[in-house]
Amino acid sequence: MEWLFAGLGLLILLLAGDLLVRGAVNLALRLGIPALIVSLTIVAFGTSAPELLISIKAILDNAPGLALGNVVGSNTANILLVLGVPAIISRLHTARCDTRKSYVVMLMVSVGFVALCFLGP
Incomplete structure (x- = not known):
């Protein structure tokens, strides 16, 4: 039964991801702005919302290490997997x-984050 739920969840995730991308492209076309801007704002927030909620819950449960690990791990996975795997499968074409x-x-935000991690509050 767990495999059925996992497969169903994966199918829903794939369909929802496709709808999100199509909706973002349509929004960019309607507003006349580059798709990159829409992806850097709306799509980025939508895909980061689960991590945000988990981190807030971890802080409320007095588990700051879990919150920090969630954010760092999620960002690392997003950079390495979400961008890397498609780049391995096919060449990425982006508008100039x-x-x-x-x-x-x-770069400034990353340096600030690392400084806060090492220096503490």
């Missing part, structure tokens, strides 16, 4: 856009 400012902001 200037992301240098985004890289600087991401």
